[in-house]
Amino acid sequence: MAERQWLTDGSDYIKKPPGSEAAVKVVLSVSPDHEDCASLQNIFESHWAVIGSATVASALSVLRQIPIPVVLCDCEVSSGTWGEMLDDLSRFPDPPLLIVTSRLADERLWAEALNLGAWDVLAKPFDAGEVNRIVSIAGQHWQDCHNVQLSRTKQRKFPSGPKYMAATGT
Numbered sequence: 001m002a003e004r005q006w007l008t009d010g011s012d013y014i015k016k017p018p019g020s021e022a023a024v025k026v027v028l029s030v031s032p033d034h035e036d037c038a039s040l041q042n043i044f045e046s047h048w049a050v051i052g053s054a055t056v057a058s059a060l061s062v063l064r065q066i067p068i069p070v071v072l073c074d075c076e077v078s079s080g081t082w083g084e085m086l087d088d089l090s091r092f093p094d095p096p097l098l099i100v101t102s103r104l105a106d107e108r109l110w111a112e113a114l115n116l117g118a119w120d121v122l123a124k125p126f127d128a129g130e131v132n133r134i135v136s137i138a139g140q141h142w143q144d145c146h147n148v149q150l151s152r153t154k155q156r157k158f159p160s161g162p163k164y165m166a167a168t169g170t
Contacts, residue, residue, distance in 0.1 A: 026051060026066065027135060030059040030085060031074035031101070036124070040072070043128045048135065056080030060088055068096050069142035070135055072122070075102040075109070086117055094146045097138045101126075 026049045029037045037052030044050060051068070053059035056079055059071065071089065073082040082100045089095045097119040102109055105123035113121050119138045122131060 025049060025139070026068045027139075028053060028059055028062060028068045028071045028096070030054075030056060030071060030077055032077060033074065036072075036074060036101070036126075039126050040131070043126060043131050044135075047132070048139075056085050056088070059085065063089075063092065063096065067094060069146075070099065070119075070138045071096045072099045072101050072135075074124075075100060075104070082113070082118070083116060090117070094142075097142055099134060099138060 025047070027040065027044070029040050029050055029052045031037065031052070032054050034052070034054075037050055040048075041050045051062055051066070053062055054077075056073075056077060059073075062068070063071070071085070073085045075082055077085070082098070086098050089098055098117075100109065100113045100118050100121045101124055102121065103124045105121050110121045119141075120134050122134060
């Protein structure tokens with residue numbers, strides 16, 4: 001299980017990732033509800049580290065320090081909105097993908113979020129399978145778009161050579 005190290009300044013709750021090389025397996029949860037971060041940590045177990053932030057401003061501060069591929073932002077964030085967060089993220093050189101979370105995740109929110117550029121919308125309380133699926137796909141997409149490879153990927157051998165070309169016709 002991932003190391004649990006929580007830092008707090010009264011409003012934020014942060015689980016620090018073990019190192020910058022692991023940043024591609026980090027999720028930032030922006031929510032005023034501390035239970036969201038705890039729930040995500042339980043869902044991800046050791047697959048993703050979770051950093052929690054109660055405000056958009058503190059989340060942006062974290063993102064300036066750590067390259068994080070996926071941000072989950074609650075609709076009810078107290079300072080700012082998920083739309084403002086999405087706009088702020090677009091200014092980063094390698095912007096993370098934004099997933100909007102809400103207790104009232106209806107078709108209107110889903111359509112609005114996707115039309116404005118969010119990756120997806122997740123309903124709360126979180127469904128572990130759905131959260132893992134959506135975040136894993138988003139994380140992989142971010143890695144592919146930004147040419148980020150994990151050490152495990154670097155070790156993987158891809159088929160090539162005459163036999164592969166003959167079998168595939170390429």
